[in-house]
Amino acid sequence: MGLPFRQAAKIGAYVVKKQLSGKKYPLVLMLEPLFRCNLACAGCGKIDYPDEILNQRMSVQACMDAIDECGAPAVSIAGGEPLLHRDLAQIVQGYLDRDKFVILCTNALLLAKKINQYTPHPNFTWSIHLDGDKAMHDKSVCQDGTYDRAIAAIKLAKSKGFRTQINCTLFDGTDGERTAKFFDEMMAMGVDGITVSPGYAYERAPDQEHFLNRERTKKMFRDILSRGRGGKDWKFTNSPLFMDFLAGNQTYECTPWSMPLLTVFGWQKPCYLLGEGYAKTFTELMEDTEWEKYGVGKYEKCANCMVHCGFEGTAAADSIKNPLKVLPILMHGVKTSGAMALDIDLSQQRPAEFSFSRHVEHKMSQIKAGNSNTTEIEAAE
Helix, strand or coil, rough: CCCHHHHHHHHHHHHHHHHCCCCCCEEEEEEECCCCCCCCCCCCCCCCCCHHHHHHHHHHHHHHHHHHCCCCEEEEECCHHHHHHHHHHHHHHHHHHCCCEEEECCCCCCHHHHHHCCCCCCCCCCEEEEECCCHHHHHCCCCCCCHHHHHHHHHHHCCCCEEEEEEEEEEECCCHHHHHHHHHHHHCCCCEEEEECCCCCCCCCCCCCCCCCCHHHHHHHHHHHHHHHHHHHCCEEEEEEEEEECCCCCCCCHHHHHHHHHHHHEEECCCCCCCEEEEHHHHHHHHHHCCHCCCCCEHEEEEEEEEHHHHHHHHHHHHHHHHHHHHHHHCCCCCCCCCCCCCCCCCCEEECCHHHHHHHHHHHEEEHHHCCCCCCCCCCC
């Protein structure tokens, strides 16, 4: 397992308590305090907003209010590139002062410049974006040299005593042997964990051709995991049952509210991956979102999704309800052969609706009118 014992134990206790309450609850706050980035990845749907929106930043107070309101035990900070935010170190410290686990996701291009603003802490983790070996990663992010800079950043962070992991998104056409070798290299380098997920088709992403469907996702992960004793050779931060799900051994519906996303637009409905409206508060997100309309088998846009932000919450809850399901995976690794679990029927799903431009238009009108909630959002430097 790639999670520290204290973190796994505290989050596990939180999940048990919340499960007993019978109410919907967040597991991780996904925070995107800005959309601006210093890369232009073809598979990203976050970077082609108008400059007026890319120049927006969430304030420190807005970020603190978000965690106080939702109460999640962990925060994953992404973007855009979060290290472009001038107050990010203060935001991270605010979360640590609240005894939250903080995962700072970065492409690492600015890490060497910014690292002295941060101090090693048992609750803090650098999560470096690496989508495979040098050729795989540089192709994924559409810029040569980024892999080498990320590797240098990992070594620098480790040398300063930081917990450091990688986050790896895998797309259609991923070579199992190369990916397994890459994971071996990361373990040999001493990274503290690997967070892995299949790519999801962001509506605004320039490249729509290399996202995986569910069948190819399962086959790809079986191929990769079979080369590492069912994944036992690598320290994944993902839960064992989520990895089992990726390999086609579990039939799960997503839990979209388990990892709510807050951006400069507000709380994104219904989840981190689909922008179909925004709520002003976390309570409004939880109470007013029509959750029953979304998910695999319910909505066309969700048909191919197997991403961690939707299904980790489901896997975590399942591990609490059925702990004996986890033991065979811990002992023998993920099953990578034989029949797969029956998948969800898609025949009754409702057709996709495309509305992502509405919130952009609304935000632009707010900015031009000078009333874009400036107590919570600041202009960029």
